[in-house]
Amino acid sequence: MSPPTAPPQVLEIISALAAAGFPEAEVAVAAATVFPQLAAIDLAVCLVDQQSYPTSTRAELSAALGATSHYSNAEIESAADVLFPPPPPAAGDLDLTFGTGGKIITDFDGRPADARDVLVQSDGKLVVAGYTTNSSSTSDLALIRYNMDGSLDPSFGTGGKVTTNFNGNSGFGYSMIQQSDGKLVVASSTTNSSSTYDFALIRYESNGSLDPSFGEGGKVTTNFNGNAGYAYSVTQQSDGKLVVAGYTFTSSSGIYNFALSRYESNGSLDLTFGEGGKVTTGFNGLYDSGCSVTQQRDGKLVVAGYAGYAINSGGNNIDFALSRYESNGSLDLTFGKGGKVTTDFYGNADYAYSMTEQRDGKLVVAGVATNFSIGGDNFALSRYNIDGSLDPSFGTGGKVTTDFYGNADCGFSMAQQRDGKLVVAGYATNSSRTYDFGLSRYNIDGSLDPSFGTGGKVTTDFAGGDDRAYSVAIQPNGNIILAGTSDGKFALARYLGV
Numbered sequence: 001m002s003p004p005t006a007p008p009q010v011l012e013i014i015s016a017l018a019a020a021g022f023p024e025a026e027v028a029v030a031a032a033t034v035f036p037q038l039a040a041i042d043l044a045v046c047l048v049d050q051q052s053y054p055t056s057t058r059a060e061l062s063a064a065l066g067a068t069s070h071y072s073n074a075e076i077e078s079a080a081d082v083l084f085p086p087p088p089p090a091a092g093d094l095d096l097t098f099g100t101g102g103k104i105i106t107d108f109d110g111r112p113a114d115a116r117d118v119l120v121q122s123d124g125k126l127v128v129a130g131y132t133t134n135s136s137s138t139s140d141l142a143l144i145r146y147n148m149d150g151s152l153d154p155s156f157g158t159g160g161k162v163t164t165n166f167n168g169n170s171g172f173g174y175s176m177i178q179q180s181d182g183k184l185v186v187a188s189s190t191t192n193s194s195s196t197y198d199f200a201l202i203r204y205e206s207n208g209s210l211d212p213s214f215g216e217g218g219k220v221t222t223n224f225n226g227n228a229g230y231a232y233s234v235t236q237q238s239d240g241k242l243v244v245a246g247y248t249f250t251s252s253s254g255i256y257n258f259a260l261s262r263y264e265s266n267g268s269l270d271l272t273f274g275e276g277g278k279v280t281t282g283f284n285g286l287y288d289s290g291c292s293v294t295q296q297r298d299g300k301l302v303v304a305g306y307a308g309y310a311i312n313s314g315g316n317n318i319d320f321a322l323s324r325y326e327s328n329g330s331l332d333l334t335f336g337k338g339g340k341v342t343t344d345f346y347g348n349a350d351y352a353y354s355m356t357e358q359r360d361g362k363l364v365v366a367g368v369a370t371n372f373s374i375g376g377d378n379f380a381l382s383r384y385n386i387d388g389s390l391d392p393s394f395g396t397g398g399k400v401t402t403d404f405y406g407n408a409d410c411g412f413s414m415a416q417q418r419d420g421k422l423v424v425a426g427y428a429t430n431s432s433r434t435y436d437f438g439l440s441r442y443n444i445d446g447s448l449d450p451s452f453g454t455g456g457k458v459t460t461d462f463a464g465g466d467d468r469a470y471s472v473a474i475q476p477n478g479n480i481i482l483a484g485t486s487d488g489k490f491a492l493a494r495y496l497g498v
Protein backbone atom coordinates (compact mmCIF):
# COMPACT_ATOMS: atom_id res chain seq x y z
CA MET A 1 0.00 0.00 0.00
CA SER A 2 1.13 3.55 -0.55
CA PRO A 3 1.90 5.71 2.47
CA PRO A 4 -0.70 8.36 3.45
CA THR A 5 -0.04 12.05 2.93
CA ALA A 6 1.52 13.73 5.94
CA PRO A 7 -0.62 16.43 7.65
CA PRO A 8 1.09 19.81 7.02
CA GLN A 9 1.00 20.92 10.68
CA VAL A 10 2.99 17.89 11.72
CA LEU A 11 5.50 18.55 8.99
CA GLU A 12 5.96 22.07 10.34
CA ILE A 13 6.59 20.85 13.89
CA ILE A 14 9.05 18.25 12.73
CA SER A 15 10.84 20.74 10.47
CA ALA A 16 11.20 23.27 13.25
CA LEU A 17 12.43 20.77 15.84
CA ALA A 18 14.74 19.07 13.39
CA ALA A 19 16.20 22.41 12.33
CA ALA A 20 16.80 23.19 16.02
CA GLY A 21 18.81 19.98 16.31
CA PHE A 22 16.53 17.90 18.52
CA PRO A 23 17.14 14.14 18.52
CA GLU A 24 14.84 12.07 16.39
CA ALA A 25 13.04 10.38 19.26
CA GLU A 26 12.23 13.74 20.88
CA VAL A 27 10.90 15.05 17.57
CA ALA A 28 8.62 12.03 17.31
CA VAL A 29 7.43 12.44 20.91
CA ALA A 30 6.62 16.10 20.32
CA ALA A 31 4.67 15.41 17.16
CA ALA A 32 2.74 12.54 18.72
CA THR A 33 1.97 14.62 21.82
CA VAL A 34 0.57 17.54 19.84
CA PHE A 35 -1.39 15.25 17.53
CA PRO A 36 -2.22 12.17 19.66
CA GLN A 37 -4.80 11.03 17.11
CA LEU A 38 -2.07 10.72 14.50
CA ALA A 39 -1.65 7.13 13.31
CA ALA A 40 1.80 5.59 13.59
CA ILE A 41 2.08 5.35 9.84
CA ASP A 42 1.30 9.08 9.40
CA LEU A 43 3.94 10.11 11.89
CA ALA A 44 6.40 7.69 10.32
CA VAL A 45 5.79 9.27 6.92
CA CYS A 46 6.33 12.73 8.43
CA LEU A 47 9.64 11.71 9.95
CA VAL A 48 10.91 10.03 6.83
CA ASP A 49 9.70 12.84 4.54
CA GLN A 50 11.82 15.46 6.25
CA GLN A 51 14.96 15.58 4.21
CA SER A 52 16.55 17.81 6.80
CA TYR A 53 15.96 15.05 9.24
CA PRO A 54 16.31 11.66 7.56
CA THR A 55 15.21 8.63 9.44
CA SER A 56 17.28 6.23 7.43
CA THR A 57 16.67 2.77 8.81
CA ARG A 58 13.86 0.59 10.02
CA ALA A 59 15.51 0.35 13.44
CA GLU A 60 15.77 4.16 13.79
CA LEU A 61 12.16 4.61 12.80
CA SER A 62 10.97 1.93 15.23
CA ALA A 63 13.05 3.49 18.03
CA ALA A 64 11.65 6.97 17.35
CA LEU A 65 8.05 5.79 17.26
CA GLY A 66 8.59 3.54 20.26
CA ALA A 67 9.78 6.52 22.30
CA THR A 68 6.41 8.25 22.02
CA SER A 69 4.45 5.67 24.09
CA HIS A 70 1.48 6.47 21.84
CA TYR A 71 1.87 3.43 19.66
CA SER A 72 1.72 -0.29 20.17
CA ASN A 73 4.49 -2.55 18.92
CA ALA A 74 2.13 -3.89 16.27
CA GLU A 75 1.40 -0.36 15.00
CA ILE A 76 5.08 0.49 14.94
CA GLU A 77 5.89 -2.72 13.08
CA SER A 78 3.18 -2.12 10.47
CA ALA A 79 4.39 1.46 9.92
CA ALA A 80 7.96 0.24 9.57
CA ASP A 81 6.81 -2.48 7.17
CA VAL A 82 5.30 0.15 4.85
CA LEU A 83 8.27 2.50 4.80
CA PHE A 84 11.05 -0.03 5.18
CA PRO A 85 9.74 -3.33 3.88
CA PRO A 86 11.60 -6.26 5.43
CA PRO A 87 13.83 -8.10 2.96
CA PRO A 88 12.06 -10.98 1.24
CA PRO A 89 12.71 -14.35 2.84
CA ALA A 90 15.82 -15.97 1.46
CA ALA A 91 17.14 -19.50 1.32
CA GLY A 92 18.98 -20.29 4.53
CA ASP A 93 16.85 -17.99 6.69
CA LEU A 94 15.34 -19.55 9.79
CA ASP A 95 11.69 -20.45 9.15
CA LEU A 96 9.85 -18.17 11.58
CA THR A 97 6.69 -20.31 11.41
CA PHE A 98 8.54 -23.10 13.25
CA GLY A 99 8.83 -23.13 17.03
CA THR A 100 10.20 -19.85 18.39
CA GLY A 101 11.91 -17.91 15.64
CA GLY A 102 12.64 -21.13 13.76
CA LYS A 103 14.13 -22.99 16.74
CA ILE A 104 12.89 -25.56 19.26
CA ILE A 105 14.46 -26.94 22.43
CA THR A 106 12.91 -29.99 24.15
CA ASP A 107 14.18 -31.74 27.25
CA PHE A 108 13.41 -34.94 29.14
CA ASP A 109 12.57 -33.72 32.64
CA GLY A 110 15.87 -31.89 32.79
CA ARG A 111 17.98 -35.02 32.31
CA PRO A 112 20.84 -34.92 29.79
CA ALA A 113 19.76 -35.89 26.29
CA ASP A 114 21.37 -36.16 22.85
CA ALA A 115 19.45 -36.11 19.56
CA ARG A 116 21.11 -37.97 16.68
CA ASP A 117 18.64 -38.40 13.85
CA VAL A 118 15.58 -36.70 12.40
CA LEU A 119 13.16 -37.82 9.73
CA VAL A 120 10.12 -36.37 8.07
CA GLN A 121 7.27 -38.87 8.20
CA SER A 122 5.12 -39.45 5.15
CA ASP A 123 2.40 -37.38 6.90
CA GLY A 124 4.80 -34.46 7.40
CA LYS A 125 5.36 -34.94 11.13
CA LEU A 126 8.94 -34.87 12.38
CA VAL A 127 10.52 -37.57 14.53
CA VAL A 128 13.80 -37.13 16.37
CA ALA A 129 15.71 -40.07 17.84
CA GLY A 130 18.47 -40.03 20.41
CA TYR A 131 18.99 -40.98 24.00
CA THR A 132 18.62 -39.63 27.49
CA THR A 133 20.02 -40.46 30.89
CA ASN A 134 17.50 -42.20 33.12
CA SER A 135 17.13 -42.16 36.90
CA SER A 136 19.51 -45.15 37.15
CA SER A 137 22.21 -43.12 35.35
CA THR A 138 22.14 -45.40 32.33
CA SER A 139 20.94 -44.37 28.89
CA ASP A 140 17.51 -44.96 27.41
CA LEU A 141 16.67 -44.62 23.77
CA ALA A 142 14.57 -41.46 23.34
CA LEU A 143 12.16 -40.33 20.63
CA ILE A 144 10.15 -37.15 20.20
CA ARG A 145 7.54 -36.47 17.54
CA TYR A 146 6.58 -32.98 16.46
CA ASN A 147 3.77 -31.64 14.37
CA MET A 148 4.72 -29.71 11.25
CA ASP A 149 4.67 -26.41 13.15
CA GLY A 150 7.08 -27.79 15.74
CA SER A 151 4.55 -28.40 18.52
CA LEU A 152 4.80 -31.73 20.34
CA ASP A 153 2.50 -34.39 18.88
CA PRO A 154 0.31 -35.71 21.72
CA SER A 155 -0.68 -38.79 19.68
CA PHE A 156 2.87 -40.15 20.08
CA GLY A 157 4.01 -41.84 23.29
CA THR A 158 3.35 -39.62 26.31
CA GLY A 159 2.84 -36.05 25.21
CA GLY A 160 4.95 -36.63 22.13
CA LYS A 161 7.84 -38.40 23.88
CA VAL A 162 8.93 -42.05 24.16
CA THR A 163 11.83 -43.55 26.08
CA THR A 164 12.82 -47.22 25.91
CA ASN A 165 14.97 -49.03 28.42
CA PHE A 166 17.05 -52.06 27.46
CA ASN A 167 16.35 -54.47 30.31
CA GLY A 168 18.35 -52.33 32.70
CA ASN A 169 21.27 -51.81 30.30
CA SER A 170 22.23 -48.66 28.46
CA GLY A 171 20.84 -48.12 24.97
CA PHE A 172 21.39 -45.37 22.44
CA GLY A 173 19.44 -44.23 19.40
CA TYR A 174 21.65 -43.28 16.48
CA SER A 175 19.74 -43.81 13.26
CA MET A 176 16.10 -44.14 12.31
CA ILE A 177 13.94 -44.94 9.33
CA GLN A 178 10.22 -44.98 8.75
CA GLN A 179 9.17 -48.21 7.08
CA SER A 180 6.80 -48.11 4.15
CA ASP A 181 4.08 -49.34 6.54
CA GLY A 182 4.62 -46.32 8.79
CA LYS A 183 6.45 -48.12 11.60
CA LEU A 184 9.63 -46.55 12.94
CA VAL A 185 12.87 -48.51 13.28
CA VAL A 186 15.75 -47.18 15.36
CA ALA A 187 19.26 -48.60 15.18
CA SER A 188 21.14 -48.51 18.40
CA SER A 189 23.64 -50.27 20.54
CA THR A 190 23.13 -51.69 23.98
CA THR A 191 25.46 -53.01 26.63
CA ASN A 192 25.30 -56.79 27.11
CA SER A 193 26.06 -59.10 30.02
CA SER A 194 29.76 -59.08 29.02
CA SER A 195 29.81 -55.30 29.40
CA THR A 196 30.50 -54.82 25.72
CA TYR A 197 28.08 -53.65 23.05
CA ASP A 198 25.64 -55.44 20.79
CA PHE A 199 23.84 -54.06 17.78
CA ALA A 200 20.27 -53.23 18.78
CA LEU A 201 17.19 -52.56 16.70
CA ILE A 202 13.89 -51.33 18.06
CA ARG A 203 10.66 -51.04 16.13
CA TYR A 204 7.74 -48.86 17.11
CA GLU A 205 4.17 -48.64 15.98
CA SER A 206 3.24 -45.27 14.56
CA ASN A 207 1.82 -44.23 17.97
CA GLY A 208 5.19 -44.83 19.63
CA SER A 209 4.41 -48.16 21.31
CA LEU A 210 6.86 -51.04 20.89
CA ASP A 211 5.91 -53.34 18.00
CA PRO A 212 5.34 -56.85 19.47
CA SER A 213 5.69 -58.46 16.01
CA PHE A 214 9.38 -57.51 15.92
CA GLY A 215 12.05 -59.52 17.76
CA GLU A 216 11.23 -59.84 21.46
CA GLY A 217 8.64 -57.27 22.35
CA GLY A 218 9.89 -54.91 19.67
CA LYS A 219 13.60 -55.31 20.40
CA VAL A 220 16.39 -57.18 18.63
CA THR A 221 20.02 -57.45 19.68
CA THR A 222 22.86 -58.98 17.66
CA ASN A 223 26.16 -60.14 19.09
CA PHE A 224 29.20 -60.34 16.81
CA ASN A 225 30.74 -63.62 17.92
CA GLY A 226 31.64 -62.30 21.33
CA ASN A 227 33.13 -59.06 20.04
CA ALA A 228 31.68 -55.64 20.64
CA GLY A 229 29.29 -54.40 17.97
CA TYR A 230 28.30 -50.78 17.74
CA ALA A 231 25.59 -49.69 15.28
CA TYR A 232 25.36 -46.25 13.69
CA SER A 233 23.06 -46.55 10.70
CA VAL A 234 19.99 -48.40 9.49
CA THR A 235 18.27 -48.59 6.13
CA GLN A 236 15.39 -50.54 4.69
CA GLN A 237 15.96 -52.40 1.44
CA SER A 238 13.44 -52.23 -1.35
CA ASP A 239 12.36 -55.78 -0.41
CA GLY A 240 11.59 -54.66 3.16
CA LYS A 241 14.64 -56.20 4.84
CA LEU A 242 16.53 -54.05 7.33
CA VAL A 243 20.29 -53.48 7.16
CA VAL A 244 22.34 -52.09 10.04
CA ALA A 245 25.94 -50.88 9.84
CA GLY A 246 28.54 -49.92 12.41
CA TYR A 247 31.72 -51.47 13.69
CA THR A 248 32.97 -54.47 15.60
CA PHE A 249 35.84 -54.33 18.04
CA THR A 250 37.93 -57.37 18.86
CA SER A 251 39.64 -56.75 22.17
CA SER A 252 42.24 -59.52 21.74
CA SER A 253 43.66 -57.91 18.57
CA GLY A 254 42.58 -54.32 19.19
CA ILE A 255 41.12 -54.17 15.68
CA TYR A 256 37.99 -52.32 14.62
CA ASN A 257 36.21 -53.35 11.42
CA PHE A 258 33.14 -52.34 9.44
CA ALA A 259 30.17 -54.48 10.50
CA LEU A 260 26.79 -55.10 8.91
CA SER A 261 23.80 -57.21 9.78
CA ARG A 262 20.60 -57.84 7.86
CA TYR A 263 17.18 -58.75 9.19
CA GLU A 264 13.91 -60.14 7.96
CA SER A 265 10.91 -57.96 8.60
CA ASN A 266 10.14 -59.86 11.83
CA GLY A 267 13.59 -58.99 13.19
CA SER A 268 15.27 -62.37 12.73
CA LEU A 269 18.72 -62.38 11.13
CA ASP A 270 18.62 -62.92 7.36
CA LEU A 271 20.69 -66.09 6.93
CA THR A 272 21.19 -65.43 3.19
CA PHE A 273 23.44 -62.49 4.08
CA GLY A 274 27.13 -62.99 4.89
CA GLU A 275 27.63 -65.52 7.65
CA GLY A 276 24.46 -66.03 9.57
CA GLY A 277 23.23 -62.57 8.66
CA LYS A 278 26.45 -60.75 9.54
CA VAL A 279 29.37 -59.30 7.56
CA THR A 280 32.59 -57.64 8.73
CA THR A 281 35.12 -55.84 6.54
CA GLY A 282 38.60 -54.61 7.41
CA PHE A 283 40.71 -52.04 5.58
CA ASN A 284 44.23 -53.19 6.47
CA GLY A 285 44.18 -50.95 9.49
CA LEU A 286 43.35 -50.85 13.15
CA TYR A 287 40.56 -48.43 13.23
CA ASP A 288 37.70 -48.87 10.75
CA SER A 289 34.07 -47.97 11.36
CA GLY A 290 30.98 -47.91 9.17
CA CYS A 291 28.82 -44.86 9.85
CA SER A 292 26.22 -44.78 7.07
CA VAL A 293 24.58 -47.53 5.02
CA THR A 294 22.40 -47.18 1.97
CA GLN A 295 21.01 -49.43 -0.71
CA GLN A 296 21.75 -48.27 -4.23
CA ARG A 297 19.04 -48.27 -6.84
CA ASP A 298 20.69 -51.35 -8.37
CA GLY A 299 20.21 -53.23 -5.09
CA LYS A 300 23.84 -53.18 -3.92
CA LEU A 301 24.63 -52.06 -0.38
CA VAL A 302 27.21 -49.35 0.30
CA VAL A 303 28.71 -48.41 3.64
CA ALA A 304 30.61 -45.17 4.24
CA GLY A 305 32.75 -44.48 7.27
CA TYR A 306 36.44 -44.26 7.98
CA ALA A 307 39.49 -46.47 7.89
CA GLY A 308 42.42 -45.99 10.20
CA TYR A 309 46.14 -46.22 10.19
CA ALA A 310 48.07 -49.40 9.63
CA ILE A 311 48.84 -51.67 12.53
CA ASN A 312 52.04 -50.62 14.34
CA SER A 313 52.33 -47.45 12.19
CA GLY A 314 51.62 -45.17 15.13
CA GLY A 315 50.15 -42.69 12.66
CA ASN A 316 46.90 -40.80 12.63
CA ASN A 317 46.10 -40.79 8.93
CA ILE A 318 42.50 -41.86 9.07
CA ASP A 319 40.66 -41.68 5.73
CA PHE A 320 37.14 -41.67 4.34
CA ALA A 321 36.29 -45.29 3.54
CA LEU A 322 33.57 -46.99 1.54
CA SER A 323 32.75 -50.62 0.92
CA ARG A 324 30.16 -52.02 -1.45
CA TYR A 325 28.43 -55.36 -1.30
CA GLU A 326 26.42 -57.66 -3.50
CA SER A 327 23.02 -58.52 -2.14
CA ASN A 328 24.40 -61.68 -0.49
CA GLY A 329 26.89 -59.63 1.52
CA SER A 330 30.01 -60.45 -0.50
CA LEU A 331 32.22 -57.51 -1.47
CA ASP A 332 31.43 -56.06 -4.92
CA LEU A 333 34.67 -56.48 -6.82
CA THR A 334 33.67 -53.88 -9.45
CA PHE A 335 34.00 -51.16 -6.80
CA GLY A 336 37.37 -49.60 -5.97
CA LYS A 337 39.95 -52.23 -5.03
CA GLY A 338 38.23 -55.44 -4.14
CA GLY A 339 35.07 -53.65 -3.12
CA LYS A 340 36.79 -50.98 -0.99
CA VAL A 341 37.71 -47.32 -1.47
CA THR A 342 39.60 -44.93 0.80
CA THR A 343 40.10 -41.19 0.32
CA ASP A 344 42.63 -38.98 2.08
CA PHE A 345 42.29 -35.19 2.17
CA TYR A 346 45.38 -33.60 3.74
CA GLY A 347 47.27 -36.52 5.22
CA ASN A 348 45.47 -36.22 8.55
CA ALA A 349 42.38 -37.68 10.15
CA ASP A 350 39.27 -37.66 7.93
CA TYR A 351 35.97 -39.15 9.04
CA ALA A 352 32.96 -39.78 6.78
CA TYR A 353 29.64 -39.84 8.62
CA SER A 354 26.98 -39.56 5.93
CA MET A 355 26.31 -40.67 2.37
CA THR A 356 23.77 -40.18 -0.37
CA GLU A 357 23.33 -41.69 -3.83
CA GLN A 358 22.61 -39.19 -6.57
CA ARG A 359 20.07 -39.91 -9.27
CA ASP A 360 22.93 -40.55 -11.70
CA GLY A 361 24.27 -43.29 -9.45
CA LYS A 362 27.23 -41.31 -8.13
CA LEU A 363 27.85 -41.51 -4.40
CA VAL A 364 28.50 -38.43 -2.28
CA VAL A 365 30.05 -38.79 1.17
CA ALA A 366 30.28 -36.08 3.84
CA GLY A 367 32.14 -35.71 7.09
CA VAL A 368 35.15 -33.88 8.45
CA ALA A 369 38.73 -33.47 7.23
CA THR A 370 41.57 -31.98 9.26
CA ASN A 371 43.69 -29.33 7.58
CA PHE A 372 46.39 -27.98 9.87
CA SER A 373 47.07 -25.10 7.43
CA ILE A 374 43.57 -23.74 6.81
CA GLY A 375 40.71 -23.82 9.23
CA GLY A 376 41.60 -26.90 11.27
CA ASP A 377 38.72 -29.35 11.09
CA ASN A 378 36.47 -28.54 8.14
CA PHE A 379 33.33 -29.91 6.54
CA ALA A 380 34.45 -32.37 3.86
CA LEU A 381 32.71 -34.01 0.92
CA SER A 382 33.84 -36.39 -1.77
CA ARG A 383 32.02 -37.77 -4.80
CA TYR A 384 32.58 -41.07 -6.53
CA ASN A 385 31.78 -42.53 -9.91
CA ILE A 386 29.94 -45.80 -10.07
CA ASP A 387 33.24 -47.76 -10.08
CA GLY A 388 34.37 -46.03 -6.89
CA SER A 389 36.85 -43.65 -8.53
CA LEU A 390 36.79 -40.02 -7.41
CA ASP A 391 34.62 -37.85 -9.68
CA PRO A 392 36.82 -35.03 -11.03
CA SER A 393 33.74 -32.95 -11.94
CA PHE A 394 33.11 -32.39 -8.21
CA GLY A 395 35.14 -29.78 -6.32
CA THR A 396 38.87 -30.28 -6.76
CA GLY A 397 39.57 -33.78 -7.99
CA GLY A 398 36.38 -35.06 -6.42
CA LYS A 399 36.87 -33.40 -3.04
CA VAL A 400 35.45 -30.31 -1.30
CA THR A 401 36.18 -28.83 2.12
CA THR A 402 34.47 -25.90 3.85
CA ASP A 403 35.71 -23.84 6.76
CA PHE A 404 33.38 -21.55 8.72
CA TYR A 405 35.30 -19.27 11.11
CA GLY A 406 38.78 -20.74 11.04
CA ASN A 407 38.05 -23.10 13.91
CA ALA A 408 36.90 -26.69 14.29
CA ASP A 409 33.90 -27.58 12.15
CA CYS A 410 32.40 -31.00 11.59
CA GLY A 411 29.80 -32.19 9.08
CA PHE A 412 27.72 -35.05 10.45
CA SER A 413 24.83 -35.39 8.04
CA MET A 414 24.00 -34.73 4.40
CA ALA A 415 20.85 -34.61 2.33
CA GLN A 416 20.15 -34.02 -1.31
CA GLN A 417 17.52 -31.54 -2.41
CA ARG A 418 15.10 -32.31 -5.21
CA ASP A 419 17.11 -29.96 -7.46
CA GLY A 420 20.26 -31.96 -6.78
CA LYS A 421 21.89 -29.44 -4.45
CA LEU A 422 23.51 -30.94 -1.37
CA VAL A 423 23.16 -29.70 2.20
CA VAL A 424 25.54 -30.69 4.99
CA ALA A 425 24.78 -30.14 8.67
CA GLY A 426 27.01 -30.31 11.70
CA TYR A 427 28.65 -27.83 13.96
CA ALA A 428 30.80 -24.75 13.45
CA THR A 429 32.99 -23.29 16.17
CA ASN A 430 32.25 -19.58 16.47
CA SER A 431 34.49 -16.72 17.57
CA SER A 432 33.51 -17.34 21.21
CA ARG A 433 34.91 -20.86 20.85
CA THR A 434 31.55 -22.50 21.38
CA TYR A 435 29.66 -24.61 18.89
CA ASP A 436 26.73 -23.49 16.75
CA PHE A 437 24.65 -25.46 14.28
CA GLY A 438 26.50 -25.28 10.97
CA LEU A 439 24.81 -25.74 7.61
CA SER A 440 26.24 -25.43 4.13
CA ARG A 441 24.73 -25.88 0.68
CA TYR A 442 26.50 -26.91 -2.49
CA ASN A 443 25.75 -26.77 -6.16
CA ILE A 444 25.96 -29.97 -8.15
CA ASP A 445 29.61 -29.27 -9.03
CA GLY A 446 30.50 -29.01 -5.34
CA SER A 447 30.83 -25.21 -5.23
CA LEU A 448 29.19 -23.42 -2.32
CA ASP A 449 25.74 -22.11 -3.31
CA PRO A 450 25.92 -18.29 -3.00
CA SER A 451 22.10 -18.03 -2.89
CA PHE A 452 22.08 -19.80 0.48
CA GLY A 453 22.79 -17.97 3.73
CA THR A 454 26.08 -16.06 3.56
CA GLY A 455 28.10 -17.42 0.69
CA GLY A 456 26.51 -20.83 1.05
CA LYS A 457 26.85 -21.10 4.82
CA VAL A 458 24.56 -20.60 7.83
CA THR A 459 25.24 -20.93 11.54
CA THR A 460 22.68 -20.88 14.34
CA ASP A 461 23.20 -20.36 18.04
CA PHE A 462 20.53 -21.38 20.55
CA ALA A 463 21.41 -20.00 23.99
CA GLY A 464 25.08 -19.14 23.81
CA GLY A 465 26.30 -22.64 24.62
CA ASP A 466 27.33 -25.65 22.59
CA ASP A 467 24.95 -26.59 19.80
CA ARG A 468 25.67 -29.47 17.45
CA ALA A 469 23.47 -30.63 14.60
CA TYR A 470 23.76 -34.36 13.97
CA SER A 471 21.10 -34.83 11.34
CA VAL A 472 19.49 -33.01 8.43
CA ALA A 473 16.25 -33.82 6.63
CA ILE A 474 14.44 -32.02 3.83
CA GLN A 475 10.69 -31.51 3.94
CA PRO A 476 8.57 -32.05 0.83
CA ASN A 477 8.26 -28.23 0.50
CA GLY A 478 12.04 -27.91 0.40
CA ASN A 479 12.54 -26.53 3.90
CA ILE A 480 15.52 -27.91 5.78
CA ILE A 481 15.32 -29.43 9.27
CA LEU A 482 18.35 -29.76 11.50
CA ALA A 483 18.25 -31.79 14.70
CA GLY A 484 20.91 -32.14 17.33
CA THR A 485 21.87 -31.25 20.82
CA SER A 486 21.96 -27.91 22.62
CA ASP A 487 23.44 -27.96 26.10
CA GLY A 488 22.14 -31.48 26.76
CA LYS A 489 18.69 -31.03 25.24
CA PHE A 490 17.11 -31.98 21.93
CA ALA A 491 17.39 -29.02 19.56
CA LEU A 492 15.78 -28.41 16.17
CA ALA A 493 15.99 -25.60 13.68
CA ARG A 494 14.16 -25.16 10.38
CA TYR A 495 15.45 -23.15 7.45
CA LEU A 496 13.90 -21.96 4.23
CA GLY A 497 15.17 -24.11 1.41
CA VAL A 498 14.21 -21.97 -1.56
Ligand SMILES: [Ca+2]
Nearest residue numbers: 318319344348
Ligand atom coordinates in the same frame (compact mmCIF):
# COMPACT_ATOMS: atom_id res chain seq x y z
CA1 LIG B 1 43.44 -38.89 5.98
Ligand SMILES: [Ca+2]
Nearest residue numbers: 375377407409
Ligand atom coordinates in the same frame (compact mmCIF):
# COMPACT_ATOMS: atom_id res chain seq x y z
CA1 LIG C 1 37.29 -25.13 10.26
Ligand SMILES: [Ca+2]
Nearest residue numbers: 435436461465
Ligand atom coordinates in the same frame (compact mmCIF):
# COMPACT_ATOMS: atom_id res chain seq x y z
CA1 LIG D 1 26.13 -21.99 20.32
